Amino acid sequence: MIRQYELVERVKAYDPELNEAQLNRAYVFSMKAHGSQVRASGDPYFSHPLEVAGILTKMKLDSDTIVTALLHDVVEDTVSTIDEIEGLFGSKIAELVDGVTKLSRIEMQTESQRQAENFRKFVLAMSNDIRVLLVKLADRLHNMRTLHYIKKPEKRRRIARETLDIYAPLAERVGLRWMKDELEELAFAQLEPEGFESITTRLAYLREQGGDLIGRIIEELRKTVSTYGLQAEISGREKRPFGIWKKMQERHVPFESMSDVMAFRLVVDDIPQCYQALGIVHARWPMVPGRFKDYISTPKRNGYRSLHTTVIGPQRMRIEIQIRSREMHAVAEHGVAAHWSYKQSNDHAPLADSERYRWLRDLLDILENASSPEEFLEHTKIAMFQDTVFSFTPKGELITMPKGSSMIDFAYAVHTEVGNRCVGAKVNGRMVPLHQRIATGDQIEILTQDDQTPSPRWETFAITAKARSAIRRFVRQREQSEYAQLGRTLLTRLCEVEGVDLAADAVETAAKALGLAGPTDLYVAVGRGDKTEAEAIRAAFPSIQLSSDRRPPTARRIDWQRKGLAGDGAIPIKGLTPGMAVHLSECCHPLPGDRIVGVLSPGQGVLVHTIDCEALEAFNDVPERWVDVAWTNGSDSLGFFTGRLKLVVLNESGVLAAVANMCARHEGNISNLKITDRAPDFFTIMLDVEVSDVRHLHSIISALRANRVISSAERLRG
Structure with a gap:
């Protein structure tokens, strides 16, 4: 000790x-x-x-x-x-x-x-x-x-x-x-x-076979640079066993194929000498293509600066060479301890204010957005383990991103609000999709819109922890808000039907009886489908007999099947984001104008089906989960929805162009196309088209049927 x-x-x-x-x-x-x-x-x-x-x-x-x-x-x-x-x-x-x-x-x-x-x-x-x-x-x-x-x-x-x-x-x-x-x-x-044992044993064998190989290479490097009047401190070492193992796993190669297991370092006085030394090395020995990295002009996120190159060097060995100044070497060896001195007077500036430690501020953003410690730890691991690419803002600011980052990741790296309001991106002046990956050297401009909000779909192609945690946070908050809104509406509607007053104390009673923390949790549970509105009413008024209880399930199902468009008592789904509290069923692709019914699915909210959807047969025994829903109480546009078509077309050139042109002329956007059957004379195509409502879809179907190359066109269910 x-x-x-x-x-x-x-x-x-x-x-x-x-x-x-x-x-x-x-x-x-x-x-x-x-x-x-x-x-x-x-x-x-x-x-x-x-x-x-x-x-x-x-x-x-x-x-x-x-x-x-x-x-x-x-x-x-x-x-x-x-x-x-x-x-x-x-x-x-x-x-x-x-x-x-x-x-x-x-x-x-x-x-x-x-x-x-x-x-x-x-x-x-x-x-x-x-x-x-x-x-x-x-x-x-x-x-x-x-x-x-x-x-x-x-x-x-x-x-x-x-x-x-x-x-x-x-x-x-x-x-x-x-x-x-x-x-x-x-x-x-x-x-x-x-x-570990295998690699250390093989390194020991190479060391024994090569004798003082590292010393001989150092001596030749020293003679080469001194020929040009450059003085440098030169050292060499074997690469660490874990680094060799990691490269073997990444490249899927055996140890015998690892030719660059030695690394050498040249330490000179200043930056100009770094580049002078690089020129000397490249002039003397052939460089391995794709293995040069300039961390002086584009430092790593931790402030590390150096030139890295791999050459077929002395002794015809493939070696990695790092070139840096003395100041860079001090930072590389001791990091924060080399340039951050603490005094008892506490007059130092917070380290997190330094751009070099931007990653630390990112960790704090992740911490703020994470819903649980486990999610934070998961995102932190993502943030720690990625190689980097270098890109630029339109003003020339360097942004370092993990390899594989998308435009969404870049937007959130600039600022969380930029990410939240992102609607598009330009790379080197050209519009690109948000899921496009960043390449080193890209100049990226993020386009924003004040009323834009994050889409749950973004998380499928965002890879940085900061972006994923911010998207999850927004989606989580929006889901809770919409579940609560939907649950309150369901309870209010049932109370009106049953003629009871669901006052604040009654809501508290119901929440307590169902083991929930308070009214908001009760509304969320009802909206998410974890509890039915009938369960909540019975918890608030234990002695009540609901009118629906007096009608057999068969009679209630017949009522639904006879319904036309939802009436005044229906719950409007306008304002509820598809994919959160309300989900449009993929089995029937309901569109505004269709006769629809909702089904409360535990943990998911409301699944919206057309009234004639065959999937509703699965819910015949639980009609209490059926919800009277309507597209909207007014005539406002609800945006665009997917309608699915089945086309039988002639097998001749120009058919797909004709289909696309017809959809475009009627303001429909094709989002997916699949040829499901091929015959010598006819092809069968499944087509997804973004439309505003069922009338819009029918107008496109009518136009397609009028074209001679289209044998038939019909709306497809399922």
Whole structure:
């Protein structure tokens, strides 16, 4: 273990403003608090916070961070409290310790919920002070170094998986590459022991066969650059086993096909020399196409800058070369610790204000939009694990996006409100669909409209956590609102029929009787179909006998089958977004003007069918779930709906053009087309057309029937 005076000397070596008394007090306090506790290795528990502090001294972090490291487990694992720490060490240290402390004392239903809730709190604390993250990463690193002492294999695997999914990517995001590499390798050894053993054995064999191959390549690189009068610090290393494994999985190749298992680094004085060194390397050895990346002009999201290239270099070996300045190297090695100094006066600006840490603000957006800790953890993993592409706004601002991002992802990356109001996009001046993927170098302009709202369909092609969480949040809020609106209307209508007054106290009574939190939850449950309006009325008035109860199901079904267009008592579905509280059935494709009926489906809301739809036979035994619905109470347009047609057409050239032209002339938009049957003389086509109502569809059908190349045209059900 590090002795007390050794720790003080380490910090004093780089922090002349060290509060030596506070550091000594924290050392003694933590040692006494942990007392006789021991770790799985058998070592005194105090050795763990001491090792965490030692890791942070190598990163030259300030004394407040070292004190936090010494105290980071005392609240979780001893009887000490945050108030006690605040009294002894001040509010700032208490805030940092609280940020690192897990929520182990909060009862959760599952381990996944506990993990998710811990991480949610951790991100909140990290956003206020990035030192929370640095202490947490050092804590996880030491835990991983001693993970092999834990006896239960499933626990070791769970901790290793969490490290690989969350903490290694976080280390990469703040530029702690060395820590990310070690965390990945330690986790890899636990999760894939056979793969780890195989790769390390093969690397050892190559090392033995090649002798001092790395040294010989370094010497040749040094001679080459010095020939041009350029002085550079050159180093080389084998790539890490996890990095090799990951590339083998991505490329689906065996180890023998991995030719670039060595990487070399040239560190020069400034940016011009970086590009000079690149020119020297490319002039001397052939470059591997597609393997050059310029992270100086387009830095990574964590601020990392360097030139990367792969060449068929010395010894005819395929090698990767990184070229960077000394300043870039410091940031690459130590990340946030290299350029973020903390002072006890607390006069530093919040790290989240830096553009370099935009990802941290994105995590906070995800946290705000997530409906549960588990959803937040899911989105965070998505946000952490993606390669990047570089694109530009019309004003030339660089936007870094995960590989595979769509226009919707770009819109939300610009601003949440831009994403919510997005109606279209232009890439390099050309209109493109919202689902189009972004390519590096694209200049993207997002078109917005004030009355636009997110579509649930967007989530199918959005890949970034920020976009997906914002879309889910909107859809969730809109669904709840529409379910509540529909449920209130259903209850009000039934009360009018039964002649009862559903006052506020009656709604409260019904909600309580059905085990719901309040009136809003009752309305939502009725609108979603989890409870029927009849159940709610009976819960509010236990002695009531509903008029519908006095009529047999057969009689009620006949009433529905005799109905024409819905009357004044029908519930208008105008204003309810299709796909949320109301769903238009795909079995009959109802259109405005059709005679329709709704069926309450538990958990989905109302499914709207045409009155003659054969699927209604399945609901004959539950007519209490049938709902009297109407398209609208007025004559306003409801937008566009899908009508499905079956066409039999002549097999001759120009037929599809004639069909498309006829639909377009009558303002119908073809959304889908499928040839279902082919014969020498005739083709059968299924056609989906966007129309405003049933009359609009009939006008298109009439026009199609009048064309000589169309043998028949009829509306298709199902």
